[in-house]
Amino acid sequence: MRSGRFLPILISAFIFIAGILMFLVLHQQWEKKEIAVNNPIIQKVNTESQKLDLKSIIHESEKNVLQIEGQSESSTKTGSGFLYNERGDIITNAHVINEADVIYARTADAQVYPAAVVGSSEEIDIAVIRVPQLAGQNYASVEKTETAEIGDEVIALGSPHGFQSTVTLGIISGAERNFSVDGYTYSNAYQISAPITHGNSGGPLINRYTGEVIGINSVGTADGTIGFSIPLPEVIEQIEQWSNEVQNDELEFAQPEDVITSLQPESIVEDAEYLVDYFLDSIAIRDYVNAYTLLGSSLQMKWDYSDFRDRYIQIVDINYSEMSSNMTENNSISMQTEIEIESNQPNQEQTKHTTNHYEFHIGYENDQLKILDIKVEET
Missing domain, CATH: 2.40.10.10 (Trypsin-like serine proteases)
Incomplete structure (x- = not known):
């Protein structure tokens, strides 16, 4: 009777102990095993934490960088600056615009605008100038709190x-x-x-x-x-204070048409050459939106954005020879170059290489340089 009474108890104890041992074994294996998580959110975070492409950083940053020119009766100072907020405010050094009677800002796409001083320090070499025409455009992302470390x-x-x-x-x-x-x-x-x-x-x-x-x-x-x-x-608090306190009606700007008349012919040619360079670089990096904005209204009427993008979307790489430039009447410029294009071929593994003669016609439209026409001849 006693053996029959204790037999179920022994079996239950054996099952309980066996269950504990199995749990410990599975737990040990689970800790050693790497878990593959197919989570798009985690994958996005991992992707964004990787080092950004250098060419893309430079191309995007160039859109916010401007050449600053401060003119006075006795001298002209040239420096740089960068767009940093939605008001069209540009951060630069005080010594660039100090004592300037007129300030001009030249954008990455060779557009030239008059600027006015929002704030300038006499002790720290910082200043803020404003270009209302740049208000609402994309601006640089700035680090306001964390300082960099040696080796960065x-x-x-x-x-x-x-x-x-x-x-x-x-x-x-x-x-x-x-x-x-x-x-x-x-x-x-x-x-x-x-x-x-x-x-x-x-x-x-x-x-x-x-x-x-x-x-x-x-x-x-x-x-x-x-x-x-x-x-x-170190200086962002002062910069933001200047920007927040000054309204456009408190500032004095030169007239846009005065900018054009003050430019020397060689300066206009240089701007036109840079405009074409910037256009081709934008195509090479597949920034079709930026390239399209460099076209004049006649070309944009000829090609809507979708047509324009389709013309260049298969391009893999662009190489071009030194450009020859000629000034024509009304401050317009004719620029010619040989361009070698490597492009993808639909349903083919190999790319195609072509070299054509390009002629760009650059001129002023609404007081700003634009690409007014593009002619292509096969060579």
């Missing part, structure tokens, strides 16, 4: 010696540098290995990984091997 990779953009949208690469090679130059005090400045020379002043220093502006390029050594940049977190 950076991109410096500017217009040294008048060469618009020049790019140099480097790293943060030093931090918290304090010094004075020409009456301006620089505190906690970044020392960078990316060269800064005349014309870079006021341009953006960009984080290579995020594409955000982290500083204002300001000073370079005589040999151009070392540069210094003002960290944005």
Whole structure:
């Protein structure tokens, strides 16, 4: 009787112990096994945390970088700046626009606008100028709180010696540098290995990984091997205060038509050449929207955006020879070059290479340079 009474108890105990042992074994295997998660949200986060494409960062950043020209009776100063808010405000160095009677801002697509001073410091080398025509356009993403660290990779953009949208690469090679130059005090400045020379002043220093502006390029050594940049977190409060306090009706601007009449013929040709370069670069990087905005109204009436995109969407790469330019009447320019195009072929693995003779007709439309016509001849 006793053996019959305890037999169920023994069986239950055996099952219980066996269950515990099985659970421990499965738990140990589960901890060792890597779990593959097919979650689109997680995949998106992982993708966005990766290093951004350098060419894309530069192309997008160039849209916000401007060449700044401050003219007075005795001199003309040239520097750089970058669009940073929806009001059309541009951050630059104070020494670029100091004592200027008239200020012009030249955009990446060679458009020239009059600017007015929103705020300028006599102690810190920072200033804000405004171009109302740029209000509402996409502006640079800036880092307002976190400072960069030594070793961080950076991109410096500017217009040294008048060469618009020049790019140099480097790293943060030093931090918290304090010094004075020409009456301006620089505190906690970044020392960078990316060269800064005349014309870079006021341009953006960009984080290579995020594409955000982290500083204002300001000073370079005589040999151009070392540069210094003002960290944005050090000055952003003052910059935003200026921007928020000033309204457009309080500012004085030169007339847009005065800008054109003040330009020298060689300057107009340079702007036209840059406009075509920018157009072809936009096509090469597949930024068709940006390229389309460079066309005049006659071409946009001829091709709507969909037609324009279809003309160039198969292009893989573009290479072109040095352009020859001729000034015609009414400040218009004829530009000619040989362009080699590599393009995809539908339903084929190999790409096709063609070389054609292109003629661009550049002229003013509503006081701004536009591509008015494009002619292509097979060679």
